[in-house]
Amino acid sequence: MKKQVLISGASFAGLTLAYWLNKFGFGVTVIELGKDLRTGGSPIDVRGEALDVAREMGIYDQIKANEFVHTDEIVDADDQTLVKFAINTLPEYLGDIEIHRGNLVEIIYGAIPKDEVKIIFGNSIAALVQHEDHVEVSFEKGERRTYDLVFGADGTHSMVRKIDFGPEEEFKKFLGVYFAFAATNHIQTGRPGSSGIVYRELGKQAVSYEFLNGVNSILVFRAPKLNWNYRDREQPKQILREYFAGNTNWKIPQILDAMLVADDLYFDEACQICMPTWTKGRVALIGDAAYAPSFFTGMGTSLAMQGATLLAKELYANEDYQIAFANYNERFKPFVESVQARVDHSLKVQLPETEEELQASFAAWSNQQ
Numbered sequence: 001m002k003k004q005v006l007i008s009g010a011s012f013a014g015l016t017l018a019y020w021l022n023k024f025g026f027g028v029t030v031i032e033l034g035k036d037l038r039t040g041g042s043p044i045d046v047r048g049e050a051l052d053v054a055r056e057m058g059i060y061d062q063i064k065a066n067e068f069v070h071t072d073e074i075v076d077a078d079d080q081t082l083v084k085f086a087i088n089t090l091p092e093y094l095g096d097i098e099i100h101r102g103n104l105v106e107i108i109y110g111a112i113p114k115d116e117v118k119i120i121f122g123n124s125i126a127a128l129v130q131h132e133d134h135v136e137v138s139f140e141k142g143e144r145r146t147y148d149l150v151f152g153a154d155g156t157h158s159m160v161r162k163i164d165f166g167p168e169e170e171f172k173k174f175l176g177v178y179f180a181f182a183a184t185n186h187i188q189t190g191r192p193g194s195s196g197i198v199y200r201e202l203g204k205q206a207v208s209y210e211f212l213n214g215v216n217s218i219l220v221f222r223a224p225k226l227n228w229n230y231r232d233r234e235q236p237k238q239i240l241r242e243y244f245a246g247n248t249n250w251k252i253p254q255i256l257d258a259m260l261v262a263d264d265l266y267f268d269e270a271c272q273i274c275m276p277t278w279t280k281g282r283v284a285l286i287g288d289a290a291y292a293p294s295f296f297t298g299m300g301t302s303l304a305m306q307g308a309t310l311l312a313k314e315l316y317a318n319e320d321y322q323i324a325f326a327n328y329n330e331r332f333k334p335f336v337e338s339v340q341a342r343v344d345h346s347l348k349v350q351l352p353e354t355e356e357e358l359q360a361s362f363a364a365w366s367n368q369q
Helices: 012-023 049-057 060-065 101-110 159-164 235-244 252-261 300-317 321-340 343-350 355-366
Strands: 004-008 027-032 044-046 072-075 081-085 097-099 118-121 125-130 135-139 145-147 149-152 172-183 196-201 204-211 214-222 266-273 283-285
Touching: 004 012, 004 145, 012 027, 012 049, 012 101, 012 300, 044 049, 044 101, 044 300, 049 060, 049 300, 060 097, 060 101, 097 101, 125 159, 135 149, 149 159, 159 283, 172 235, 172 252, 172 343, 196 355, 204 252, 214 235, 214 252, 235 252, 235 266, 300 321, 343 355
Parallel strands: 004 027, 004 149, 027 118, 072 196, 149 283
Antiparallel strands: 044 097, 072 081, 125 135, 135 145, 172 214, 172 266, 196 204, 204 214
């Protein structure tokens, strides 16, 4: 009889795990809070061993065919170009693939046999009760069900982690940075040949990405820990006013105005999730729920795909899930920690705190043109 597993979250980690566990003979159910796949967001990177995972899944050629090849520019307060570069051609990025987030989600989703894997949208886990031989799961909508194993792939603010491991604050490393993201289609970059335009000043960064049929903008800023509720849709707008109102540099006024009326404004703190273990009893965490590295590392997607694949292979190789979980923690943790350690350098480049660091961040790109 197939072991029945439940995966909470239908993004890179959850869908990759679903693909592999189905392939290895498990009965797989995926539950996703959203009403459909979340395909919005800026382009993301697939790097290193995650590309090997894509090859094993038979989706590498699709990913490569949808590669987002583009040129970026760094500009000054008066919109004059300081640096122009193509990140895909830089030595440290050679072989990596940048792709629109939605394209990658749809490619992985398309690789999953829908007649074999049950995917439920518009629902979420409300409670978990672990027993010796199963996990009893209560849902926000619908009846209780039991599973052999449960996996939390539900992001940085994971509900599975909160229910079974403890409050988010116990595992969150705040990076002293907040960011806001929204569609700003009416704000044109004025540079048809470039997709990403970056304006940077001390402790702040504004970016506009022109891709597909729209423009998205991001505001990023250093700040002490703020007292805010991520469920409050209006409070972030007041925070953005406090930090950016009156700043007339570059396109910041237009971006701010657009964000203050945006229905799709996404605001959050930049953080990492650092846990002593990603497993507890019959429950395991993967992706950002377990080890979010922050978008400053450019490795969140790759870690999600790699971690999900490693965990699935361990469960296939070991009849005892406890051995598989132990191997997952032991084998993947050193790599995760090495990736998370890169964030300090990235923060220094993208959000310099001194004039010397600011000029160095420009020079670093200039030297690679």
